[in-house]
Amino acid sequence: MLIRVLIQKLVGLIAFLLLASVFIFLIVDVLPGDPAELMLGTDSRPDTLQALRHQLGLDQPLPVQYAAWIIGFLRFDFGTSMTYATPVLTLIAERLPVSVPLAVMSLALTTMIAIPLGAFSAHQPGSALDRMIRIGLQLALALPNIWLALLLIMSFAVGLHWLPAGGFAGWKSGAWPAFKSLILPLLALAIPQAAILARIVRAEMRDKAQELFVLGARARGLSEKDILWHHILPNAMLPILSIMGLQFAFLIAGTVIIETVFSLPGLGRLIFQAITQRDLPLIKGVAMLLVGSVIFINQLVDLLAALIDPRLRRQSGASL
Template identity: 55%
Template sequence: MTAFILKRLGIGLATLVLASIVVFAVMEILPGDPAQLMLGLNATDDALQALRNQMGLNDPVLWRYFSWAGGMLVGDFGNSYTYSSPVIELIGERAIVSLPLAVISLLLSTLIAIPVGMFAAARRGRMADTSVMGVTQLGVAIPNFWFALLLIYVFAVWLRLVPAGGFPGWSGGIWPGVRSLLLPAVALALPQAAILARVTRSAMLEVLGEDYIRTARAKGMPRRVVLWRHALRNALIPVLTIMGLQFAFLLAGTIIIENVFYLPGLGRLVFQAITQRDLIVVEGVVMLLVASVVIVNLAVDLTYALVDPRLRARA
């Protein structure tokens, strides 16, 4: 088991190093001069040169990369030139919105998708299965931003049950904050639930055809016990894989949703930093998201070993 964990940690570290090189290189080859964009077209050459020196744009490329990467190792992501504050502080302020939003969305997606996928698999070929798969296909096809606008119209404008946008902050209490995240979470969760339900159904169908399932049914075990205790656990490997990928997507893919609901999260921070050419903020947030993907994938790999004892034996 120790060798298994060390191997996954090594792969994760290599991924982070490669990602940092790619992110830095992409920011370098983007057209345009950040200093020119920040000061405007009427800026003097002296002002542009002074700002380039302040931003380190005149330093050698390798020096800038190692300075940036080395700073991240000690928690220094640099300073934002637009907000005039450390990037790590900006990320911390916005993460308290994006992280709960991603967690709530993943919980909703899982609570909906797994029972729905099991229900469809247990009724394979029947009308219920066909109906469920049709609805999930619709959920996969509908863009989440269009679904978000529909939710705003129905639940915020028409029924007035939840706010249409904005975030009051956690200082006013947990429920007002969660209430403002409900519609964005649903808008993110339902399309992902449709994908996860289809994966759950496919995994369950493979397991339900195994000999031990038929043996359990022949011994007179109730259908519910067979599905939940025996079939689901053995079908969880592909389901956990998709859940890990979905959490990373939910954390990183909130740019449109956070702008639709006017939420001060990481997605909105990245969008504003891109429009303002604040590259140091973009680099910091992207690397944080890459690190979150690596950590989630490591957690999923460890969960595999907990779910399937055979993987522990191999490790």
Template identity: 50%
Template sequence: MARYLALRFLSLALSLAVASVVIFAVIQGVPGDPAAFMLGLNAAPETVAALRAELGLEGGLGQRYIAWVAGMATGDFGISYTYRVPVSELVADRLAVSLPLAAYALILSTALALPAGMLAAARRGGPVDWGIIGATQLGIAVPNFWFAMLLVVLFAITWPVFSAGGFPGWEAGLFAGLKALTLPAVALALPQAAILARVMRSALIETLQADYIRTARAKGLSEGAAIRRHAFRNALIPVLTILGLQFSFLLAGAIIIENVFFLPGLGRLIFQGITARDLIVVQSVTMLLVFAVILVTFLVDLAYAAVDPRLRKRG
């Protein structure tokens, strides 16, 4: 197990190093001068040079890369060109929206998908199975922003149960915050639940054909009991893979949903940073999201080892 953990930590560190180099090279290689962009075409060269020095744009690429990585290691992401506040403060404010939204959507998608996948596998070939397959196919085919607009029309305009957008802040109370995140979370969760349900169904059907499941049935175990006691845990490895990928997507890929519902999250911060050419914000937030994706992948690897003891033995 120790060797398994050491290899995973090494893979995590190498992935972060490569990602930081790629992100820095791509963003710093964007044509144009952020200082000149902020000051306008008619700015004096001395003013542009002074702003470049203030923003830390002086020096070579290697020097700036080392300063950026060293700053991130100590929690210093730099100063936003646009907002003129530390990027860490912006990230903390926006993460307070994006992280609960991703967790809320993941809980909803898991609560919908796992029972649906288990039911479809238990009733495979029947009307229930075909109905679930059709619903999941629709969920995969329809974009989540269309679900978002449909939810706004139904539950914010036709039946005004939820607001059409905005976020009141957690200081308004837990209920008010969760209520504001419900429609965005549902819009994010439905397509992910469709994918997860199909993966759960396929993994369970494959597991139910194993010899030990047939032996359990021969001993008098019902189909539902065989799924719950034996097949479910062995079918979890592909499901865990999808869950890890989904959380990463929900955290990093909710830009459209956050803009539809006017949520002040990380995705919208990146979008605003790109439009304002705030490269330090885009660079730092992108690296943070990459770190979250790699960390979730690492945790999924640990979950593999917890579910399947053979991985711990192989190291």
């Protein structure tokens, strides 16, 4: 059964990626007029423009341009950046050691903060602990992550000198110094997301605690702890997981701001620079990668949901 779900998810992933590639291609190459003119400016000489168009392949028909781009992808050739004059893939590869740990760890941190907080809060609704947690969450929700980032820098870097205010030491300088420069960005990314997720966790767990099967479990004499871990939490996990999948996209968007604030050499900052400099091959390459990672995470979430829920498992198993 699970293998079939896996294959299904993979097919879905490829289909989504193709669709996304069409959108990215059309938006970047077609919609805003002449890319060559955008890059060089309106007062550039016609022959220079023509040369650039030829270099970019813009004088080819659209489907040919698209096909060339996609075939390049399949051969791991993402094109060459206009501003860096370096293969896009090389640029991305340089940024991954910052961005991948940042994304994975902030997602993990979000979960680690949100689930216990939400569960404690839901355990005794209306208690002093619940009220305290909810006020805290409300505050964290209200903070824009850019302001939270500045606040963190002010207190932990400028004030206490515990952590660097920005920049990335690089993994070559050792795991600890590198990790140290990621701590504040991680917190700035994870805290607002965790506040959202914790509220969902609280609501879902309270909701599931009202279900009849909880009464059934009590009638069989199970302890409240067993009921919480074996009945309420697994059922609450399904909606929580799908929210986490959605949050990943916001996390990616958040890295653009956070990497800029902390001057981290990551993908978020790369795409920001690519956009300001109108470096079309680079924009397309990074955009595809980010879109791909969001789709991948969401397919992964669906897969996890199917692992937890037999209804989803059997259903998708039968439909293949």
